[in-house]
Amino acid sequence: MKSSAIFPRGSTVLLVILLSTICLVTEAQQCRPSGRIRGRQPPPGQCNQENDSDCCVEGKMYLTYRCSPPLSRHTKAYLTLNSFEAGGDGGGPSECDNKYHNDSNRVVALSTGWYNNGGRCHNHIRINGNGRSVVAMVVDECDSMEGCDVDHDYQPPCPNNIVDASKAVWEALGVPRGQWGGLDITWSDA
Secondary structure (H helix, E strand, C coil), X not given: CCHHHHCCCCHHHHHHHHHHHHHHHHHXXXXXXXEEEECCCCCCCCCCCHHHCCCCCCCXXXXXXXXXXXXXXXXXXXXXECCXXXXXXXXXXXXXXXXXXXXXXXXXXXXXXXXXXXXXXXXXXXXXXXXXXXEEEEEEEEXXXXXXXXXXXXXXXXCCCEEEECHHHHHHCCCCHHHCCEEEEEEEEC
């Protein structure tokens, strides 16, 4: 059977164009790695492992991301634990205001793509997890492009789907202390 019997003349070309467009749009919505950085061994005492933070491993290659997964009303993410206080595992002061924040405040850092060059600074997001919902303020970037240096406390770059939260967020979600550190969540702008 000839293709013209299935599709009217000229519609085959239109169908190919339509399918190509769908594939390009789908590919554009995915967030792929942007590059890699090589891990450097931190000098003794330079990587704060509070909250079970990882330290870079000499020679290990770490993926970097400029983007994060597409936003929706219920964007899937992974909640991690971070200290935003001076001397905490978050490293330096927060990117949004160059200040430290008390861990009793509901504050978060977002992966680079979601942080949006500071476009979400001091905005609130709604986090859903553990059967509860909480609102927190964005104060920092969980850098998905850089890491393994003094500015990032010799920690690897963040994955592209992280909401890094203070202890107050974990408490508000009702997660038992022994289980803090990693939780599948959804989030949206509040």
